[in-house]
Amino acid sequence: MRSYKIGVIKGDGIGPEIIDEAIKVLDAVSVSEGFNLKYEEMLLGGSAIDETGVPLPDETIQGVKKCDAVLFGSIGGPKWDNLERHLRPESGLLGLRKEMGTFANLRPAMVYDELVNASSLKPAVIKGVDIMVVRELTGGIYFGQPREYDADKSYNTMVYTREEVQRIAVVAFDIAMKRDKRICSVDKANVLEVSQFWREIVEEVAKDYPEVELTHMYVDNAAMQLIRDPKQFDVILTGNIFGDILSDAASMLSGSIGLLPSASTGKGVGLFEPIHGSAPDIAGQGIANPLATISSASMMLRYALGEDTTANKIDDAIKKALAEGYRTGDLGNYDAKEMVTCSEMGDIVADYASR
Ligand code: IPM
Ligand code: MG
Secondary structure, three states: OEEEEEEEEEEOOOHHHHHHHHHHHHHHHHHHHOEEEEEEEOOOOHHHHHHHOOOOOHHHHHHHHOOOEEEEEEOOOHHHOOOOHHHOHHHHHHHHHHHHOOOEEEEEEEOOHHHOOOOOOOHHHHOOOEEEEEEEOOOHHHOOOOOEOOOOOOEOOOOOOHHHHHHHHHHHHHHHHOOOOEEEEEEOOOOOHHHHHHHHHHHHHHOOOOOOEEEEEEHHHHHHHHHHOHHHOOEEEEOHHHHHHHHHHHHOOOOOHHHOEEEEEOOOOEEEEEOOOOOHHHOOOOOOOOHHHHHHHHHHHHHOOOOHHHHHHHHHHHHHHHHOOEEOHHHOOOOOOEEOOHHHHHHHHHHHHOO
16 A cells, blocks of 8 residues: 655644644545555644754654655744744744745636635636745845844845756646646846846746746736736746745635635655645634645645545535535635534535545
8 A cells, every 4th residue: 555654744823723624535535546645643732842942953854854744834924023033933844845846836826617706806806816926935134134124224135046046947838738838927127137047047047948937027017917817827937925926915816715725846855735834813713724724735645645536526626616616614604505524524524525
């Protein structure tokens, strides 16, 4: 029997609730598909701070390296907001991404037909949207040196090396080849040298992919175009901070940020996480939407374990649950036939996926 070791980081806020549902679904499908998943829990973020004093314990850094993939919930919350920056939960996540070398963050933004009414945009604008945001994840202004916080002057540095831009561009072009073969590279080349550099290197990489149509867009325009006419996009390739912002904007096309998954891949073990945060305001109430995390588990099966058939089953089960009108609170106003809790949604998807 095929067997995989999965690192599990539940994290803070709604993290534990949504991860439990993803595991429920994984357990249900792995049995019926004839493979076995072993889970190893690790600490990160606020819960790691509470237990060990640091947001990214050494045990976690060592632990993830021994896994076939890592499934992650969410981190952060008001309890840890006043800590020094390097001790905050977010620093733990950024450190983990860097340690794991997961430089390529894939954030699909798709609109489920069943939820075309859930978006704040008109159904005609969003029906059929299928975008893949490819966000560079371990460079740019998030990590650039020098950086400094001081009472009179503070700064960060947006820096990209040739190698960093090349490798993320290659990921985006490879993905585009499997899709509609169109890439829009998003930057701010009219203002920033680092973006001019980004653009030139993306152009160079494009020469190896003559079938892919490459366009460029400034990030301010891209934010506007995502809302105006999202169907114009196939793959969006962009840097760390622009990708952070645009992927949140793109998530609202789908109607709820509680729906969208992500896969972070790169040098070795991949990290799979919903794009939303820890939602401390609703944590522990059992009302969070687990679908983004269940969908991230599906991406894990597809991208890290090569279990595509099972991934498809989970994706279909999510669609079926939505088509049948099951809704968590975030989607309550949209063609809901039955309101369900986080755990009930997990039961329903697990049931459909394992049939
Ligand atoms: C995300 C989050 C993180 C980021 C935070 C929590 C550090 O917003 O994954 O999009 O900015 O990358
Ligand atoms: Mg973000």
